[in-house]
Amino acid sequence: MQVEKTTSGSDGRRPVALRVLHPDDMIGTEDAADDALVPTPELLAELDRTSQRLESATPMQILRWTVDRFPGKFTMATAFGPEGMVVIHMLSQIAPHVPVFNLDTGYQFKETLEMRDRVKQRYGIDVELKQPELTVAQYEAANGGPVYKTDPDRCCLDRKNKVLVQAARGFHAWASAIRRDQSPDRAVVPIVGWDNKFGLVKVSPLANWTKKEVWALIASESIPYNPLHDQGYKSIGCWPCTRSVAPEEDERAGRWSGFAKKECGLHTSN
Numbered sequence: 001m002q003v004e005k006t007t008s009g010s011d012g013r014r015p016v017a018l019r020v021l022h023p024d025d026m027i028g029t030e031d032a033a034d035d036a037l038v039p040t041p042e043l044l045a046e047l048d049r050t051s052q053r054l055e056s057a058t059p060m061q062i063l064r065w066t067v068d069r070f071p072g073k074f075t076m077a078t079a080f081g082p083e084g085m086v087v088i089h090m091l092s093q094i095a096p097h098v099p100v101f102n103l104d105t106g107y108q109f110k111e112t113l114e115m116r117d118r119v120k121q122r123y124g125i126d127v128e129l130k131q132p133e134l135t136v137a138q139y140e141a142a143n144g145g146p147v148y149k150t151d152p153d154r155c156c157l158d159r160k161n162k163v164l165v166q167a168a169r170g171f172h173a174w175a176s177a178i179r180r181d182q183s184p185d186r187a188v189v190p191i192v193g194w195d196n197k198f199g200l201v202k203v204s205p206l207a208n209w210t211k212k213e214v215w216a217l218i219a220s221e222s223i224p225y226n227p228l229h230d231q232g233y234k235s236i237g238c239w240p241c242t243r244s245v246a247p248e249e250d251e252r253a254g255r256w257s258g259f260a261k262k263e264c265g266l267h268t269s270n
């Protein structure tokens, strides 16, 4: 079943045609796990062309293209940040059955985990928590203590990146909610591109948005957000690697404070 309807764009800029898909359209099959997408020259050329064409598209239009291009093979990872909540809000209007998951490292703030219930309450979307094989206690016991204190890159690799590889099996495309103006690594992200690290097409519908646009939509649509943002946390990751920041500090200054590290590795090419 497909329902066609027309409504105002969630970005508040222009009317868009919304097609609400039936759940069966959005769920991958058992065989999908072995059905990896191959980055042929044709696919890479298509992604390149599409990315350029979508540079001027709204986030809703970018998501619409992705849902249509990868039916049943499109997923989203979220840490429940403001940008992620905006993408979930948009997806809830055009394709609410796109599977959404959270990389549950075992070190997330309780306020972050509570966002899962708020998403369910507001949108009826069940965000699946994807966890590493070892619990925090097992992981720390096996490594002689918290790895985030000595080798955060390895901790992120074990508790985030490897989990994403597993979570993405059977899918061909994933949505990230990163913005180009967040960091130099993120500044070069295409709207649509091949993510070599995870063997998926990566779609970044908010690449061209600013922080101001994100928060304007959150305010106008009353989108739920992590209450820690009201306590000086501009960017929120795991509690051991996140601190609140002063108003004049960079958005991501509170992440891995004291280390050169600025990214968990999900959005870098190596």
Ligand code: SF4
Pocket: 105, 107, 147, 148, 151, 152, 153, 155, 156, 157, 159, 160, 237, 238, 239, 240, 241, 264
């Ligand atoms: S953010 Fe910190 S605690 Fe979380 S996975 Fe990375 S290093 Fe480990």
